[in-house]
Amino acid sequence: MRRIMVGVKRVVDYNVRIRVKPDNTGVITEGVKMSINPFDEIALEEALRTKEKGLADEVLAVSIGPADTQQQLRTALAMGADRAILVQTDVNLPPLSVATIFQKLAEVEQPFLVLLGKQAIDEDNGQTAQMLAALLDRPQAVSCSKVEIADGKATVTREVDTGLETLQIDLPAVLSVDLRLNEPRYVKLPDIMKAKKKPLDVKTVADFGVAAGSTFKTVKVEAPPARSKGIMVKDVAELVGALKQKGLV
Amino acid sequence: MSCKILVVAEHDGSKLNASTAKAVTCASKVPGATVDVAVLAADASALGAQAAALAGVNKVIVAENPANQEAVAAIYAPQVAKLAAGYTHVFGPSTTFGKDVMPRVAALLGVSQVSDVMAVEGTHTFKRPIYAGNAILTVEVPADAPVVATVRVASFEAAQTGGNAPIEKTEPAVALPSHTRFVSRSAAATGRPDLQSASRVVSGGRALGSADNFKIIYSLADKLGAAVGASRAAVDAGYVPNDLQVGQTGKIIAPELYFAIGISGAIQHMTGIKDARTIVAINKDSEAPIFESADIGLVGDLFQILPELEKQLG
Ligand SMILES: Cc1cc2nc3c(=O)[nH]c(=O)nc-3n(C[C@H](O)[C@H](O)[C@H](O)COP(=O)(O)OP(=O)(O)OC[C@H]3O[C@@H](n4cnc5c(N)ncnc54)[C@H](O)[C@@H]3O)c2cc1C
Numbered sequence: 001m002r003r004i005m006v007g008v009k010r011v012v013d014y015n016v017r018i019r020v021k022p023d024n025t026g027v028i029t030e031g032v033k034m035s036i037n038p039f040d041e042i043a044l045e046e047a048l049r050t051k052e053k054g055l056a057d058e059v060l061a062v063s064i065g066p067a068d069t070q071q072q073l074r075t076a077l078a079m080g081a082d083r084a085i086l087v088q089t090d091v092n093l094p095p096l097s098v099a100t101i102f103q104k105l106a107e108v109e110q111p112f113l114v115l116l117g118k119q120a121i122d123e124d125n126g127q128t129a130q131m132l133a134a135l136l137d138r139p140q141a142v143s144c145s146k147v148e149i150a151d152g153k154a155t156v157t158r159e160v161d162t163g164l165e166t167l168q169i170d171l172p173a174v175l176s177v178d179l180r181l182n183e184p185r186y187v188k189l190p191d192i193m194k195a196k197k198k199p200l201d202v203k204t205v206a207d208f209g210v211a212a213g214s215t216f217k218t219v220k221v222e223a224p225p226a227r228s229k230g231i232m233v234k235d236v237a238e239l240v241g242a243l244k245q246k247g248l249v
Numbered sequence: 250m251s252c253k254i255l256v257v258a259e260h261d262g263s264k265l266n267a268s269t270a271k272a273v274t275c276a277s278k279v280p281g282a283t284v285d286v287a288v289l290a291a292d293a294s295a296l297g298a299q300a301a302a303l304a305g306v307n308k309v310i311v312a313e314n315p316a317n318q319e320a321v322a323a324i325y326a327p328q329v330a331k332l333a334a335g336y337t338h339v340f341g342p343s344t345t346f347g348k349d350v351m352p353r354v355a356a357l358l359g360v361s362q363v364s365d366v367m368a369v370e371g372t373h374t375f376k377r378p379i380y381a382g383n384a385i386l387t388v389e390v391p392a393d394a395p396v397v398a399t400v401r402v403a404s405f406e407a408a409q410t411g412g413n414a415p416i417e418k419t420e421p422a423v424a425l426p427s428h429t430r431f432v433s434r435s436a437a438a439t440g441r442p443d444l445q446s447a448s449r450v451v452s453g454g455r456a457l458g459s460a461d462n463f464k465i466i467y468s469l470a471d472k473l474g475a476a477v478g479a480s481r482a483a484v485d486a487g488y489v490p491n492d493l494q495v496g497q498t499g500k501i502i503a504p505e506l507y508f509a510i511g512i513s514g515a516i517q518h519m520t521g522i523k524d525a526r527t528i529v530a531i532n533k534d535s536e537a538p539i540f541e542s543a544d545i546g547l548v549g550d551l552f553q554i555l556p557e558l559e560k561q562l563g
Pocket residue numbers: 014038039121453454455456479480481482483494495496497498499500510511512513514515516517518521531532533534537549550551552
């Protein structure tokens with residue numbers, strides 16, 4: 001079975017205005033819209049397109065998170081994933097633990113490709129794909145904007161600070177995807193119905209021999225310093241005047 | 250406690266990237282730290298000397314190997330992990346180079362990484378942005394394990410030059426994989442200032458409407474000696490290449506002067522310019538969120554304003 005494994009993290013929707021809790025222990029997530037991490041939707045879309053091209057047989061969506069994460073996995077199944085695994089935990093696991101769970105799953109499921117997001121937009125860690133690649137001792141390609149698969153290899157284009165970089169990697173490999181790789185499809189109503197019958201296995205963190213906690217301690221979470229209120233100018237002459245006054249031109 | 254920090258140098262084969270000097274500054278802020286720099290390259294004759302000249306550097310460790318011609322994470326990481334023995338901290342820049350290499354190093358060392366350090370609060374306590382910079386996390390990491398971190402370059406000044414650290418050659422004894430092969434990299438030879446280090450940046454958004462119209466952004470930038478940036482919408486629409494994107498998933502920059510022209514001011518864009526000294530916004534919609542963060546705002550049609558602005562700048 002030519003399998004692709006995809007990471008699907010449940011995160012605060014990217015449109016939500018983030019508010020820090022008054023006691024500085026975190027951000028407010030109660031009553032806030034949750035969604036699939038936008039990069040993970042792109043990873044899933046890429047997996048589905050790869051399958052539709054006949055290059056894969058099965059797309060497996062994996063998430064580590066609280067029970068409610070079943071919502072996001074059902075959405076992934078409705079988009080077209082064949083089955084899903086939820087590793088259920090209420091603890092926010094550190095990237096190395098997440099990568100270790102993915103490693104253990106990969107050892108069982110033997111995917112030829114693992115597609116993850118370039119970062120989860122909650123903690124913006126940007127680590128899991130690279131760690132997983134290291135743990136599996138396999139190639140990684142981070143921030144992919146183009147992926148071509150042929151003959152047990154992938155040619156990947158990555159977005160880097162100077163422009164674009166192309167790598168050729170042997171499969172199996174771990175890729176992290178960037179925004180311009182594709183545009184994820186919309187879920188259609190009949191697909192939501194069909195998704196209800198697709199398999200969704202629930203496992204625990206203990207199944208993977210990973211500690212259910214973090215060695216990293218959150219000391220506090222604060223709102224960033226607000227910028228001081230600016231001025232409005234009415235025309236170009238005033239703009240140039242204001243810039244000159246600040247000594248900027 | 251005394252800390253020994255290894256900073257992984259970023260370079261293009263002949264010149265150190267400015268991000269290296271910024272990571273050195275961040276490392277120097279760790280209380281009681283000795284800072285060494287690791288240079289992995291095919292030929293490090295020029296690079297080693299540049300690293301040795303950075304003020305505050307104790308020692309430069311050079312690992313020369315033809316396999317280090319291009320920075321490929323799967324090849325760099327095992328060498329860095331080997332060199333990390335005896336160090337309490339390993340830092341790299343939070344550029345696409347460091348974001349690629351450092352988490353792989355962290356996994357090899359058996360720790361999670363502290364991403365995007367924006368402030369050092371103690372030997373094992375750091376501040377970093379989360380939720381696209383809408384919250385700032387202070388995190389304390391264990392003192393009995395190596396600390397692997399990437400440094401948010403916009404938060405630190407580059408270390409001065411004038412140092413004269415000794416250079417030590419080494420050959421880390423590790424097997425390097427052949428499963429990852431570098432093919433090519435597009436060179437960004439624009440002749441314009443570099444977006445990440447420029448003191449002035451002019452950015453355009455979706456409102457520009459086409460690659461051709463974007464020329465008026467380049468023109469204003471050239472007049473000001475500024476680098477050119479863009480919103481994601483402008484990049485997605487193909488007006489400019491991806492390396493000009495500013496924001497959460499593009500470049501995080503801290504210029505003295507930033508022009509946001511025809512950019513609405515989405516949080517993912519604003520996170521890239523939080524540390525800009527002065528933000529100027531030009532937008533035809535007086536309700537655009539960009540005006541909440543702008544130091545100077547002007548409501549109007551950019552296609553009328555920009556030619557006039559260029560004229561008045563003389
Ligand atoms: C996970 C994720 C990551 C993202 N990362 C980034 C990122 O790194 N960087 C980024 O920029 N975005 C990012 N985005 C996208 C972001 O949310 C916005 O969609 C994007 O910034 C909008 O670009 P824009 O302001 O150019 O376009 P719009 O939001 O369409 O704004 C165009 C603006 O131009 C104004 N305008 C139109 N015509 C004129 C005229 N003639 N004269 C003057 N003004 C005019 C309009 O009033 C409007 O305000 C990300 C999104 C997601 C989901």
